[in-house]
Amino acid sequence: MKRLQMLMEIAIFASLGVVFDMIIPFKMPHGGSVSLAMLPIFVMAFRHGIPGGLLTGALVGTLQLFFGPQILTLVQPLLDYTLAFALVGVSGIFASVVRKAAFDGKRGKLIGIVMVATFVGAGLRYLAHVVSGIVFFAEYADGPVVPYSLVYNATYMVPSYLLCGIVTALLFATAPRLLKYSMRGA
Numbered sequence: 001m002k003r004l005q006m007l008m009e010i011a012i013f014a015s016l017g018v019v020f021d022m023i024i025p026f027k028m029p030h031g032g033s034v035s036l037a038m039l040p041i042f043v044m045a046f047r048h049g050i051p052g053g054l055l056t057g058a059l060v061g062t063l064q065l066f067f068g069p070q071i072l073t074l075v076q077p078l079l080d081y082t083l084a085f086a087l088v089g090v091s092g093i094f095a096s097v098v099r100k101a102a103f104d105g106k107r108g109k110l111i112g113i114v115m116v117a118t119f120v121g122a123g124l125r126y127l128a129h130v131v132s133g134i135v136f137f138a139e140y141a142d143g144p145v146v147p148y149s150l151v152y153n154a155t156y157m158v159p160s161y162l163l164c165g166i167v168t169a170l171l172f173a174t175a176p177r178l179l180k181y182s183m184r185g186a
Contacts, residue, residue, distance in 0.1 A: 090121055102172050
């Protein structure tokens with residue numbers, strides 16, 4: 001029953017991630033946007049650890065392929081969508097520390113850990129986009145491709161990290177019960 005609940009949560013939170021990605025205040029001309037798409041992935045990563053985070057992220061990235069992706073080759077969608085968002089779930093490595101800080105009522109520590117954990121997840125996604133930019137989007141570079149990809153992807157990933165990190169930290173600081181895994185009827 002616990003596994004079924006986790007799978008249902010993954011489906012629901014992945015759907016939320018796709019919806020959050022459609023509510024975008026800022027979109028880059030060659031792909032990438034500032035959004036809350038990583039928020040549900042972080043929630044699942046902190047509730048269920050790395051497996052929950054990876055699966056939710058991979059599903060968010062894969063579902064985004066149905067809603068106006070920018071695809072140049074067959075390999076690029078895997079790197080820019082499925083893998084990039086799955087890597088956000090690696091933040092689940094901090095799940096037990098996040099839960100402990102939340103349940104012990106240590107708000108300052110909780111916020112700090114969540115910001116570090118979301119930095120790791122968002123940072124790994126950023127690296128996937130940078131590699132994709134170097135390999136697949138070099139034609140758009142004005143000058144050397146590596147610095148261009150680093151800067152281009154940072155213009156939307158840094159605000160996305162800050163937005164998602166702050167919202168995630170505030171969410172768990174005000175409602176730590178969201179980290180609890182409850183089974184109804186069991």
